[in-house]
Amino acid sequence: MDRPPIWLRPERAARGPRPAHSREEIAAAAVRVADAEGLAAVSMRRVATELGTGTTSLYRYVDGKDELFDLMVDRAMADGRPPVPTGDWRVDLAAVAHAQRAIMLRHPWLVRLPATRPVLGPNMLAWLETTYAAVDVPGLDADEVLAQAATLLTFVRGHAMEELTEREAGSTMAGWLTKQSQQYAEQVIGSGDYPHLSRMMIEAETPHAADRFDRLFARSLEHVLTGLAAGRG
Amino acid sequence: MDRPPIWLRPERAARGPRPAHSREEIAAAAVRVADAEGLAAVSMRRVATELGTGTTSLYRYVDGKDELFDLMVDRAMADGRPPVPTGDWRVDLAAVAHAQRAIMLRHPWLVRLPATRPVLGPNMLAWLETTYAAVDVPGLDADEVLAQAATLLTFVRGHAMEELTEREAGSTMAGWLTKQSQQYAEQVIGSGDYPHLSRMMIEAETPHAADRFDRLFARSLEHVLTGLAAGRG
DNA sequence: ACCGTACTGCGAACAGCGTGCGCAGTAAAC
């Protein structure tokens, strides 16, 4: 029957009894489960139980599990507020990047979500607006603005993804290899086919500071911002 | 019982009957299904059926579905060969980026995979080696090499992700909003709270060339590479 | 040549999943 997106449907219908729960409440419950037990623990049954309601009652609020995910994403985006603009695009974009990263680190499931479609809830819109505002200057065509914003947000998301993967695996991409199996690592190094990879693996065994990811992110972010600067007037 | 990673386990055991299938065969079957019908269609039963074998026989080859995914990823990475180095890091990195993007566009499910852990099959290793080789120069410390390689690969993956999302949704992130519901778009624009977003939405309605994504990627990639150049000697 | 052993293939079964359907109850509109 092709319902309109959830952001357009009124929360309370014109007729009938008042719904027992709000979207806020539902999103909060789902986020709580995901934060505590991971994305896999977020099932319709589980969220319904969390709300003290019947399983299929959830479908009165949400068109399916995908829409539940939409609610979760938008809810998570309200976890930090977009930074207030300073007028310096570089400072503003860096602030957006750091704030976005913080949100994703606080909600690791965010970055694992299928993301088969854009989520356009009010909180997400606020982030987009702030990002576009930081990038946008007179004389820059819309395509370039979209490209620059996408480059930044895409980088943040990708970096958070890799960071979380490494955190959960307990080591660097290369270090993981070593840890996973000394034998495999030796085989890779010993084969002589991967000289540069071998160098990374060996140096990755060195213990790293606790703030390693923070510094790595800051450094890479500078690279990206420098790159974006080249595309501006 | 904590088995070693699949890349270390011999394909053929020392004792017992010869396995009826190879990993290649299994990976190929799974990839075929994913390419044709999407990631959701890839179930243990489906892949087993595709191979003409019993469902649970698959577990003789693979520790669980995650490992099946690992096989799929590594198999997809063999779909294009890493470019041969020219000695010019910028050219080489651009080649890696374009080749990786091509692979991801050919196998859209790649970028939707959970990616809860690094995949370190032989083909993936070859890509990593090539990427590190392009970035690596004497005098650059390993952390910087890892950072630059991660920045590039992360960007490519993120861009492909967004591109695929937009392709499937049939429009730009902003355009999607408009298409999804004229009413919502008008509400957003009319609210006056999102001036820059509104500008993007309006200009996104303009029809774009078929190669829009290609040009967008090329442009953004230049930005990133320029940024990386700043971190080198 | 033969036995023990370690494997392979796989049917049955289980718990859990997303979700469509239909019915009883309720609040607002007329």
Add this chain to the structure above:
DNA sequence: GTTTACTGCGCACGCTGTTCGCAGTACGGT
């Protein structure tokens, strides 16, 4: 007060990943 459009939700269906145990098979050691 009647009609109407909603809400809550138990039931049921088909599907999922995965465990278990059993029959059959090929190799290693003797």
